[in-house]
Amino acid sequence: MKTLYISDLDGTLLNSNAELSSYTIETINSLIEKGMDFTIATARTAATVTHILAPLNLSVPVILMNGVIQYNIQQKEYLNTFYLSRETAEIILNTAKQCDLTGFLYRIKDNCLETYYEKLTNNGMTEYYTERTVKFNKVFTQVENLLTAAGDHSIYYALLDKYEALLPAYEVYRNLPGVATAFYQDNYSKEGMWFLEVFSLHGTKYNAAMSLRQSLGYDRVVCFGDNLNDLPMFKASDTACAVGNAKEEVKTAADHVIKCNTEDGVARWLLENFEKDNKCTPCL
Structure with missing residues (x-):
């Protein structure tokens, strides 16, 4: 089953200094090497995201500005931009x-x-x-x-x-x-x-997550978030995880509540669940 993992940034993947911890960087890159498809969905723009995400070996387009645009970090190209009249x-x-x-x-x-x-x-x-x-x-x-x-x-x-x-x-x-x-x-x-x-109205985290699922052929989407602007993405996901520091409304909407962002909650959940979720069932 082809799965895409999508994480919010601030309050979710980033620590209290708005940075990626060394543990999160090492863990996610290790899992990407093993075949994990991972990206982020954030309200931030490419100017800040490119700097923050530089240590991660991402290949899937990232979702920016709450879904208004998708962005190819490698080619520095804006994709699927939704304009206001x-x-x-x-x-x-x-x-x-x-x-x-x-x-x-x-x-x-x-x-x-x-x-x-x-x-x-x-x-x-x-x-x-x-x-x-x-x-x-x-x-x-x-x-x-x-x-x-x-x-x-x-x-x-x-x-x-x-x-x-x-x-x-x-x-x-x-x-x-x-x-x-x-x-x-x-x-x-x-x-x-x-x-x-x-x-x-077309540029939401919900629509962006659905777009990546359909255009890249994912069977399943797992997402991580902490704040109210992550709720649309939860609706587009098969499994939604709220970090421990998330708003109560976000925790209520989640399938799982994991460790806080300051405890590398996303990276630890991925390390524990990625290989288990993607094991092939042996032929009988």
């Missing part, structure tokens, strides 16, 4: 302004990801911006009005603020035709910040 992007941005919010607008044009912002209005946005520019050399372009950047190549709008501040916009976005949302707490924020991300 110009009209939809304008509604999303205008709704944010009406709620006194602003965020980061992402576009892909000519196989290049572009990120725009107007201003950094809270500590969460500043930390998000600083980590990506300093640690990963990611480029952000500041503009006076995001509407000027929202052309035909917009794919994603990410807001980062307190739950109460984001809730009015979320109530609008969740009922907006043609879009999907991911609304979940930031794993690293000490101030209880939340992400609200808006993207094409």
Whole structure:
């Protein structure tokens, strides 16, 4: 039985420093050498993922930005990108302004990801911006009005603020035709910040997992997650595993609750179960 293993990154595969532990790297690479098909599904972009995943010998396309795009790390190529229409992007941005919010607008044009912002209005946005520019050399372009950047190549709008501040916009976005949302707490924020991300209805972790299953001919999908944006991926999987530090809603939806991300839970579960799951039944 051909199985694909898909893991979320932050709060799941990565430790509390947003890094892969040496144990996880060694274990996953060892299992890949033995034939395991492994990839990740994350809200992150290629700019950060390429750096984080460099130690892993991945060959399966990775799922980025909650499923809006698939990305071939070896060829540095964006695959199956789902765009927002110009009209939809304008509604999303205008709704944010009406709620006194602003965020980061992402576009892909000519196989290049572009990120725009107007201003950094809270500590969460500043930390998000600083980590990506300093640690990963990611480029952000500041503009006076995001509407000027929202052309035909917009794919994603990410807001980062307190739950109460984001809730009015979320109530609008969740009922907006043609879009999907991911609304979940930031794993690293000490101030209880939340992400609200808006993207094409076709670009979800569910659809991306199903796409990889069908296009690459997998019989079975096993996934790992910790946060609310992983629940769509759970629905696309035959077996869903929640790490011990996962949200209660995620644990409830999972088939198994495994060790925490800080205990290399994903790698330890794979080491224990991969060969057992993929043993050939002897002919009688």
